[in-house]
Amino acid sequence: MTSSIVTMTNVSKHFQRLKALNNISLELAEGEVLGLFGHNGAGKTTMMKIILGIEKTSSGDVSIFGRDPQSKQAWQDRRHIGYLPENVSFYDHLTGVEVLRYFAKLKSVPRTQVAELLELVGLTHAMQRQVKTYSKGMRQRLGLAQAFLGEPKLLLLDEPTVGLDPTATQEFYHSVDGLKKRGASIILCSHVLPGVEQHIERAMILSGGQAIAIGSLAQLREQANLPVMIQTQGINAQLSDDPLLATFIKGDGCLHVQEHEKMRVLKQVMEYDGLTDVSVESASLEQLYQYYLSHAAVIKGKLSASCIQGLSNDANVTTAARTIKRNEGVAS
């Protein structure tokens, strides 16, 4: 059985009258990567700070490695935690290698790791240069090296790919996969959704401090009931004459099919000799994110009734509405 590295139970955080987090519950298992998504001000950084013990909860319980992160004993656990803050800043007059040595000392990590990590993030060539001469991407890479120090068991990464070029982004995810394989638990918070989904086990979507969705992408897809898109090549002219397939054609020329009808439709498509290619695409993380956010807004009455009528599938709206209402019921 996998043990929980992070446990949050009905956690709320208020800043005066502002509810930054409202009844958040989470169990993060060993070796699990959670994607934490949400609009600006949704509460993502606050949640990370609570896990780190930087912020106190207003109510609810938090336990990291089985301990309250605010407790005196929690300092011992901090060397097992890596944190990349959203806005990474360093002592600018120090060189890259000096910065990492400094953090290595703070974390009681052997100095030998410093060179390895600088190599990993592609900064070996610039390690003797003062950080004030670094580009934004180089600072971000140094921030990642700092977060990876000491082979952390828990990594909290706030917007880790901001400022990274495509190659560095790919290398970053490669490192994340490597740490995960070695058992690290990771919370990865990002506004850049494309490319994230194959690296996370579960996603939590925050809106206005509430968790409006949590689950694996398969679970979120099932719950949202968004259509699968089937695109065919070579038989497009025949699709509209087919009594079954014609009912699924939408304006983009693709077949929009609910998951449970996918196989029936695919079998029918395969009957055509002229078929030269077929692609099947499930809802992306970005589409799921948009779906849950817009439905949360519907429930909160931020969208007009006419907007609700304009949504393609009333059954979906109802399902999501029930789900979100249920979540809010737990939260209230």
Ligand SMILES: Nc1ncnc2c1ncn2[C@@H]1O[C@H](COP(=O)(O)OP(=O)(O)OP(=O)(O)O)[C@@H](O)[C@H]1O
């Ligand atoms: N120390 C603080 N004092 C007062 N309000 C705060 C404080 N920290 C955060 N907040 C408020 O709490 C809410 C959540 O902020 P948080 O930084 O957690 O959002 P976020 O999801 O990380 O946003 P972003 O994507 O913009 O970084 C915001 O309304 C923010 O203004």
